Amino acid sequence: MLVAAAVCPAPPLLVPEVAAGAAAELGDARTACSDALAVLAASRPDLLVVVGAADRDHGGTYPQGARGSFRGFGVEADVRLGEGEEGPRMLPAPLAVGAWLLGHARWGAAPVEGFAVAEPTDDTAHCLRAGRELAARDERVALLVMGDGSAKRTLKAPGYLDERAAAFDAAAARALGAADVAALAAMDSALAAELQAAGRAPWQVLAGAAEGAGLDGRLLYEDAPYGVGYFVAAWS
Template sequence: MITRAAVVPHPPLLVPELVAGAVAETAPVRAATLAAAGKLPGPWVAVAVDGSGPATFVPPLSGTFLGFGVDVPASLGGDPPPQPRLPLPVLITAWLREHCATEVSRVELVPPDLTPADCVSFGRQLAAEDAGLLVLGDGSTRHGPRSPGSNDDRSGPFDSRVHALLAAADAGGLLDLDPELARELGAQGRAAWQVLAGVPGPWRCSGAEFFAPFGVGYHVAVWERP
């Protein structure tokens, strides 16, 4: 049974080599992400959102962040030749695995438009896993003038609500998040958070943080059984 889950973001800026000019500015989200992932028991089952989903990635598997500017290798386990174009959530899972010195069972990618009902169904399927659950997903990409998208005043309230729901381990509240609003705000993590909400509780949150460097919202939280 899954007894602990970590919610983390998966931006390239977690990898210091990819943000040589902003290592200090991105240090807080990097440190929080590594700390949360480090609390998970191994092996990990990771769930993330990607346009290539549904898809499953299992070790042995290696990749590189060369497509993001620097040839930083990362492995889910084993030492096969690196694949040139693994999805970003798979690469970040591999990078976290190496830094947390643990094992990954697999990475499950779900599509961005997965319905809340299907998220719940998938979460229930994962519930019996004897693993730590790593939930990867980013918040809104529209926080202010530095954001990748144009500013949207709804981003602040949206990510404030997500942060509050994660901090309260409020699965029902997460399932009430509007998929269309999340899509408009670029909050691709919505489906991954709702998969977590589908894993039967009870849960309590042992810590939750929110960051928004460069105008993108990043949530970090740890849920565990009371």
């Protein structure tokens, strides 16, 4: 059963070594992520699952101890998903960022695993089903859900400006802040893809996991640096 969840943005720029001279620009986001992780620890879970998006070749589960790296971003920074034997696959970037957040917070409250949602093939029904299965993994399950809003918020955004992006992100922020499972489940996957909102699938996994859990939510951070929607929320 799902007892808590934290929603965090997934850009590698959250890692100070990657951001380098721009590290301070996401300082408030990192602080909010730390606060959300504290909510997870306080829920005393038996299992924590880090959820994020990946391409179709890297979807699926990642065991505790799986390793990730930010060497592709020009820095010699490696992470591991908790303690354990290294697996044969490298963590996708969103899960690697989640592993970094957990390491930064010195997570030790429960065993931790990873689950990567394969994009763009995973539709809403699949995401909801995957969430229900994750919530049934143990008596007390917590999720760390990594994902961004639209990447088309400004002219200088990675996907350029789309006038629909601000409204999409505003609706996502309301749903995440209110732990509105129905609103997350009803998100338009086609529109999300057009707006390059990589968080859509992980958020819908969260919606499936939270069905019937009766959790309350708080939005801890909302901004669009670099033209990408970033949100931090805590559900408990």
